[in-house]
Amino acid sequence: MLHLAAKSGNLESINAILDLYPESERPKVVKIPDYTGSTTLHCAAESGSLGALEFILALYPESERLPAMYVQDENGETVLCCAARSGNPESIKLILSLYPHQELLHIVREQSEHGETLLHHAAQSGNLKCIKLLLSLLPEEEWFTVVREQDRGGTTALHCCAASGDLESFEFVLTLYPERDRLSALSTQDRYGRTVLHRAACSKNAEHVKAILSFYPESERLSVLKVKDENGDMVIHYMSDETRESFLKWLSQSPLTFLLY
Secondary structure, eight states: OHHHHHHHTOHHHHHHHHTTSOGGGHHHHTTOOOTTSOOHHHHHHHHTOHHHHHHHHHTSOHHHHHHHHTOOOTTSOOHHHHHHHHTOHHHHHHHHTTSOGGGHHHHHHOOOTTSOOHHHHHHHHTOHHHHHHHHTTSOGGGHHHHHTOOOTTOOOHHHHHHHHTOHHHHHHHHHTSOGGGHHHHHHOOOTTSOOHHHHHHTTTOHHHHHHHHTTSOGGGHHHHHTOOOTTSOOGGGGSOHHHHHHHHHHHTTSTHHHHHO
């Protein structure tokens, strides 16, 4: 129950559950992992609630706070990974403050056992402030190197931004690619054959899909809409019924509709 309360970020619920334990037992309780290997710190970090994260972190003796940051769940994710995915830059700052300064470069560059970087997690949140915060820890000449990293599934930060539904973060990450490489980045398929448009279609936001389609040269738009993933699904197959209806209504004003089928 404590893990669920921490994941919700609800301080009142967290307090109510901890009140069931003697005060001396609480530092031990918050360290107990759930079936995925996540501690309550992982859960609080993922909730996006800075208050919940600060509260649970305060239950750790000061000497144990940094070691707690290195604890990984079954997916190899640390508390910082969870915070990056939460979309709260203040949570990220709090956790980064616990690390020795000389380790920060390594932390941002590091890939997990699944090939993910912290930037992948931040891009999943679609929060531009989180993305810029992590990039700021690297020399600017390294930004492109980190941005184009693919995880084991072939996913880039650009795929993650597309799926998040946040156009501002998508556009920012795209501009980190040299102009000559942008079409290639837009057309890159992950291990399952999905482009950024397939991922954008999952956002259930027709306007987001239309906006990302506009980044492709007009001559390429039909071909990218017809790209099939490993199961033979095109972009429109990833859309919810409502999103598909809205998108096709907009597309009906273009000759691409007839050619799409």
